[in-house]
Amino acid sequence: MKIGKQFNTLNTSEYIHYIDNYKKYTDFNTLGLYRSICENDKLNLADKIQIRDYANKVFEKTFNFYQLKDPLTYFNLISLGEEMTVADESKVWDDIKKNQEKILTDKKIKHRNFGDYSKHNCGYDDCRYKGLMIRQGSALAEGSMHFNSDKDSFGATNKSKRVKKQRKNISKIINDELDDLIL
Structure with a gap:
């Protein structure tokens, strides 16, 4: 019925x-x-x-x-x-x-694409993307769901780059310190 x-x-x-x-x-x-x-x-x-x-x-x-x-x-x-x-x-x-x-x-649930969060909604009536299904984390995801407990991927990326740089420069740092001791 x-x-x-x-x-x-x-x-x-x-x-x-x-x-x-x-x-x-x-x-x-x-x-x-x-x-x-x-x-x-x-x-x-x-x-x-x-x-x-x-x-x-x-x-x-x-x-x-x-x-x-x-x-x-x-x-x-x-x-x-x-x-x-x-x-x-x-x-x-x-x-x-x-x-x-x-x-x-x-x-x-790992993803966060639910209801209002799965569609583009920028607030403009003439937007060509209005109502378009979007991928989580994409540039069109205006009002994505986020929480205070989320990890900051930007900070983790910076730390990774810093550690990698230090690892590559370790021999230079050791040589500089040895040169200082010898002189």
């Missing part, structure tokens, strides 16, 4: 019906469901919060994974109905970042 409607046109009872019977529908999309909760103009704030909480009971693991896949939607949903200061928003984003790192390590 197919739903045949967009989620952002549903009312509260229809949301609950589709969430309860999500296995029956072949075109059911949990990310679309969560995005539509924020976009739906028919619902008031209390209904949105009720639907979000009900959906989280059914799709808890999926919702938590959206921290990694679509962090903006996750942020919009958890901050629904809350008055947040700039410091509060910053704290929530820091928590999301910590949870992203935890999810990646728990699932032993």
